[in-house]
Amino acid sequence: MLDTLLRILALIRKELLAILKDPKSRISLIAPPVLQCLIFGYAATYDLNNVPYALLDHDRSAVSRALIARLDGSGTFTRVATLDVERQIADIINDQRALLVITIPDDFERGLQAGAAPAVQVIADGRNSNTAGTAQAYVSQIVTGFAADWQNSQGQPGPPVRMTTRAWYNPTLETRWYMVPALIGTITMMMTMMLTAMSVAREREEGTFDQLLVTPFRPSEIMVGKAVPAMMIGLTQSTLILLVAQLWFQIPFSGSFAMLYLGLFLFLAASVGIGLFISSIASNMQQAMIGSFVLLMPFMLLSGLTAPIGNMPEILQYFTLINPLRYAISITHQIYLEGAGIRQLLPEMLALVAIAAVTLPFAAWMFRNRLV
Known part of the structure; x- marks a missing residue:
């Protein structure tokens, strides 16, 4: 041995x-x-720290500008272009200058004041499906939070349920x-x-x-x-x-x-x-x-x-x-x-x-x- x-x-x-x-x-x-x-x-890494997006604001109201300010101030989204007409969307997506194009409808402020839920359109470049899906989720979270805060500031009833998330074991995800x-x-x-x-x-x-x-x-x-x-x-x-x-x-x-x-x-x-x-x-x-x-x-x-x-x-x-x-x-x-x-x-x-x-x-x- x-x-x-x-x-x-x-x-x-x-x-x-x-x-x-x-x-x-x-x-x-x-x-x-x-x-x-x-x-x-x-x-x-799957974290998104810099998402280039283009904006098409049909409303051009104080409320739409406040929503845009929240997007620009989030630290995640960077506006690379401000569009005037919808036919410009295809070019900026095809050239991969922007991952997302966010379109705000012309009745955005009126809809919120009437207690309705106006739709904000998000067009994503689906060639990278994971990144596009994550970026869309970020936009949805920001828009939903903005709408709830605006309704509360105007004395309107907010959504019946407000979701609060918490990640265990990796708090910052x-x-x-x-x-x-x-x-x-x-x-x-x-x-x-x-x-x-x-x-x-x-x-x-x-x-x-x-x-x-x-x-x-x-x-x-x-x-x-x-x-x-x-x-x-x-x-x-x-x-x-x-x-x-x-x-x-x-x-x-x-x-x-x-x-x-x-x-x-x-x-x-x-x-x-x-x-x-x-x-x-x-x-x-x-x-x-x-x-x-x-x-x-x-x-x-x-x-x-x-x-x-x-x-x-x-x-x-x-x-x-x-x-x-x-x-x-x-x-x-x-x-x-x-x-x-x-x-x-x-x-x-x-x-x-x-x-x-x-x-x-x-x-x-x-x-x-x-x-x-």
């Missing part, structure tokens, strides 16, 4: 030296995760509060899988794998010696991304660091098993890299990172059950934002244990058969 442990430790040391002695490898293990986290945190914690698992999986998949392939290309076979190492010891360094590097990269989320983006952490690292350990065990399987069947680094990318893209698309799993076709929802990234994102969100404990996280933890219990033995079996 002691001899086995010493051999594994020697192989772990060899793997870490092979990775960390190269300056390019050191930079590639530290810089890309941090840069990707910063880029995703700023670029991958910032996209990066959702995106950056999810990157702890996403970026770590990308780097760890590729590192593990190319470990054996690199030795095959360099000719050192045959030397490894004539040593007293068993196939299972080789697999453990390849897996542990990748998991150590994965946990280090997770820590770097966590520090960026905490210190740079200042996203408050609500849960337990011990629970987070337990979940990450189980996730990396499952991910390393997949990487070792790719490494066992790849003959060179090019095949290992291609195999990693072939699996990484479906894993990311079926993880719930960019689209809710409940909105996917039912057949694809079943495929997400074998995706370790799905559970890693769920665990990081629950721990980071909700402060979840072991009872809430137990289903995701058990799912990762089940995936690791399949991928690691299967990778070991592939190693034994490829080495024979």
Whole structure:
């Protein structure tokens, strides 16, 4: 037992030296995760902070000007054009100079004074449906609030029900509060899988794998010696991304660091098993890299990172059950934002244990058969 442990430790040391002695490898293990986290945190956002719009005001009354002032003063909408006639709408939308065109009818003030509900038309550029839908919702919220406030100021009865909203776990509804914690698992999986998949392939290309076979190492010891360094590097990269989320983006952490690292350990065990399987069947680094990318893209698309799993076709929802990234994102969100404990996280933890219990033995079996 002691001899086995010493051999594994020697192989772990060899793997870490092979990775960390190269300056390019050191930079590639530290810089890309941090840069990707910063880029995703700023670029991958659904928040609308500057919506260009054009205005067509048929009413030109004091009330319509007050509504326009509220739109312009919201900090979200920027007026890029003031139109005179409706035929100008098509040109400004087609040229993508404005995302929205807001048309105020000529009876807007009279309608409000009569207690009616005049319609404000919003024409949106639907080529980007998500952005257009969000911008329309912002306009609707501002117009509804303006109408209610104006009716109250005039002594008229307001709407029978007034909705008040409150967002739990993300009070300001910032996209990066959702995106950056999810990157702890996403970026770590990308780097760890590729590192593990190319470990054996690199030795095959360099000719050192045959030397490894004539040593007293068993196939299972080789697999453990390849897996542990990748998991150590994965946990280090997770820590770097966590520090960026905490210190740079200042996203408050609500849960337990011990629970987070337990979940990450189980996730990396499952991910390393997949990487070792790719490494066992790849003959060179090019095949290992291609195999990693072939699996990484479906894993990311079926993880719930960019689209809710409940909105996917039912057949694809079943495929997400074998995706370790799905559970890693769920665990990081629950721990980071909700402060979840072991009872809430137990289903995701058990799912990762089940995936690791399949991928690691299967990778070991592939190693034994490829080495024979």
